[in-house]
Amino acid sequence: xxxxxxLEFAKKNNARQLDVRFTDLPGxxxxxxxxMHVVDExxxxxxxxxxxxxxxGWAVINESDMLLVPDPSTAFMDPFAQTPTLVMLxxxxxxxxxxxxxxxxRWIAKKAELFLQSSGIADTAYFGAEAEFFIFDNxxxxxxxQLGFYFIxxxxxxxxxxxxxxxxxxxPRFKEGYFPVPPTDHYQDLRSEMVEVMLKCGLNIExxxxxxxxxxxxxxxxxxxxxxxxxxxxxxxxYIVRNVAYQHGKTVTFMPKPxxxxxxxxxxxxxxxxxxxxxxxxxxxxxxxxxxxxWYIGGLLKHARALSAIIAPTTNSYKRLVPGYEAPVNLAYSxxxxxxxxxxxxxxxxxxxxxxxxxxxxxxxxxxxxxAAMTMAGLDGVLNxxxxxxxxxxxxxxxxxEEMSHVPSMPASLDEALDCLENDHEFLLKGDVFxxxxxxxxxxxxxxxxxxxxxxxxxPYEFALYYDI
Numbered sequence: 001x002x003x004x005x006x007l008e009f010a011k012k013n014n015a016r017q018l019d020v021r022f023t024d025l026p027g028x029x030x031x032x033x034x035x036m037h038v039v040d041e042x043x044x045x046x047x048x049x050x051x052x053x054x055x056x057g058w059a060v061i062n063e064s065d066m067l068l069v070p071d072p073s074t075a076f077m078d079p080f081a082q083t084p085t086l087v088m089l090x091x092x093x094x095x096x097x098x099x100x101x102x103x104x105x106r107w108i109a110k111k112a113e114l115f116l117q118s119s120g121i122a123d124t125a126y127f128g129a130e131a132e133f134f135i136f137d138n139x140x141x142x143x144x145x146q147l148g149f150y151f152i153x154x155x156x157x158x159x160x161x162x163x164x165x166x167x168x169x170x171x172p173r174f175k176e177g178y179f180p181v182p183p184t185d186h187y188q189d190l191r192s193e194m195v196e197v198m199l200k201c202g203l204n205i206e207x208x209x210x211x212x213x214x215x216x217x218x219x220x221x222x223x224x225x226x227x228x229x230x231x232x233x234x235x236x237x238x239y240i241v242r243n244v245a246y247q248h249g250k251t252v253t254f255m256p257k258p259x260x261x262x263x264x265x266x267x268x269x270x271x272x273x274x275x276x277x278x279x280x281x282x283x284x285x286x287x288x289x290x291x292x293x294x295w296y297i298g299g300l301l302k303h304a305r306a307l308s309a310i311i312a313p314t315t316n317s318y319k320r321l322v323p324g325y326e327a328p329v330n331l332a333y334s335x336x337x338x339x340x341x342x343x344x345x346x347x348x349x350x351x352x353x354x355x356x357x358x359x360x361x362x363x364x365x366x367x368x369x370x371x372a373a374m375t376m377a378g379l380d381g382v383l384n385x386x387x388x389x390x391x392x393x394x395x396x397x398x399x400x401x402e403e404m405s406h407v408p409s410m411p412a413s414l415d416e417a418l419d420c421l422e423n424d425h426e427f428l429l430k431g432d433v434f435x436x437x438x439x440x441x442x443x444x445x446x447x448x449x450x451x452x453x454x455x456x457x458x459x460p461y462e463f464a465l466y467y468d469i
Contacts, residue, residue: 003044006072006088010036013077015086020048020068021235022090023105025057025442026313027366029235032068033085044070047093057445058103066101067093074232076201080243089232103438105368109228112372115431116227121292121382122273122280125375126355128224129234131363132265133254135187135216135245148460152258156186157215172214174262185210191218194244198222201240203233213262216250224270224355227375231367238363256312256362257319264320264327267363269311270345271374272355282351286391287335287344289354297342297356298388299381299427300374301331301408304341304360308411309421310373311361313446315414315454320362328359331408332392340392341410360410372433380427414451418443 001009010018018039021031032050046067053064068090078085092104100107117123134154141150153160158171170183182188191208198205204223211217220241222233238254245252257264273280273296283290289297300307312321321327333342333356343357361370380386392407399407411417422443428434 001072001075003041003072006044006070006075006086007039007041009075010039010086013084013086015077015084017081017083017085018070019078019081019085019087020070020090021087022068022092023235023366023368024055025103025105025366025369025445027105027364027369028056029239030055036086044072047090047095049095052092052101057441058101065095067095069093076236079197079200079240080247089235102435103441105366106228106231108433108438109231109368109372111431111433112375113227115433116273116375116379118431119379119383121379122275124274125227125371126224126270126272126274127227127230127371128222128270128355129230129267129361129367129371130219130221130269131234131237131254131267132211132217132219133241133252133363134213134258134265135190135218136251136253136258137249139251139253143457148457152215154215159214172210174214175212177210177214177217178212179209187216187218190245190248190250191220194241195220197240197244198237201236203236203240211263211265213259213264215259215262217263217265224272227371228368231371234367254363256314256317256364258316265363266320266327266359267361267365267370268343268357268359269361269370269374270355270357271371271378273378279351279354281356282354287346288349289344289356292382293354293356294388295382295385296378297333297381298386299378299384300342300356300358301333301388302381302386303377303424303427304331305408305411305417305420306424307373307377307421308360309414309417309443309446311358311365311370312410312417313366313414314362314364315450317362317364318411318413318417321360321410321412329410330404331410333388334391334393337393342388373428376428376430376433380430414446415455418446418451 047069052066070088074089092101208220281293334340
């Protein structure tokens with residue numbers, strides 16, 4: 001829509017408020033609202049002022065004045081607001097230079113698209129991300145000087161099978177929650193409502209289902225879209241999932257590993273390159289791939305350890321990335337094999353369906369940064385003709401120790417991942433998509449506020465191990 005069309009859309013829907021949204025560096029969405037009587041076409045050029053120094057990982061106090069410039073193509077009516085509210089995503093702009101703010105994740109994703117087009121290799125990168133999540137009934141957690149704990153409960157959790165009262169059974173066993181019908185699948189209707197709201201807001205949904213873990217693990221699949229649009233869609237997806245659950249007295253988490261002893265939540269990311277409306281990943285090579293696609297895979301695998309700091313960016317991510325829980329710890333590629341970091345789906349013989357599924361990402365990542373970084377890694381593979389090596393068409397977890405010694409693996413911690421990014425990030429700097437200053441800020445933020453913060457605090461299980469030592 002154009003600005004004029006957006007205002008007409010707002011009037012038609014009796015919008016009383018405008019909600020302008022943007023995303024910080026770690027990937028949390030923020031918003032500010034304005035009564036509609038202050039909104040006109042000039043707002044799409046002039047923007048709205050705000051304090052960037054209060055946003056995580058952003059400007060210092062003496063450079064804090066920023067502008068939010070709404071993107072009219074992102075307009076929709078908020079399905080949860082009691083007051084009719086028009087929502088638009090915004091780009092962050094410097095009020096003096098009128099240049100895009102270099103730490104705005106959405107601008108980084110846009111620069112990745114621009115670099116792709118300037119490379120001559122392709123003009124469009126398509127992404128289809130499968131973000132899993134858990135639906136819980138109760139969550140308690142706290143951390144102080146003398147205590148630290150969390151408590152999770154879910155009606156569907158297998159741990160409630162022995163409860164004396166109000167117990168009707170029908171709960172998925174640990175690691176056996178894939179595709180059960182109701183009543184074992186407790187949340188069919190809740191997920192269906194999420195889907196209905198998503199469709200109303202313009203998302204293109206393909207299917208939904210229960211996932212492997214007990215305790216309400218779920219997945220709703222979106223149709224692929226362009227890089228920036230897919231990231232926009234993922235932020236809206238999370239917003240809808242959380243709010244529909246909240247309306248029903250439930251709580252949702254996109255933490256990669258909230259439950260011990262069961263599968264974690266991934267965000268397997270399907271991706272492909274197109275040029276002139278034609279797919280570039282289809283060919284007569286391995287698994288029906290083109291040479292370009294194999295080089296793209298080579299780039300993903302070469303830079304996967306550095307990418308991990310962006311696509312699996314939390315300390316909790318590395319509770320998921322361990323062997324035995326269908327997590328792609330090992331850096332290899334294969335057709336159909338879900339134990340490989342790069343999987344080539346074989347559902348369809350159509351060239352348009354040919355893609356690569358990169359499995360290490362999880363839904364705690366910032367999708368703008370993650371999609372941009374994966375694109376840059378794949379392009380580096382194409383530009384430098386990086387050979388991905390031989391495919392691994394057997395279950396990686398069944399390999400002997402000798403065979404496994406030749407298969408590289410993902411980092412084992414956020415600390416290690418940040419070290420990898422620090423030592424391997426030249427591929428991200430091409431076209432000024434990422435900058436040295438941004439990556440330095442990102443790494444420092446993650447180390448100080450997350451990796452070090454977790455490392456300094458006693459873990460509850462340490463008391464079980466060591467209290468009587």
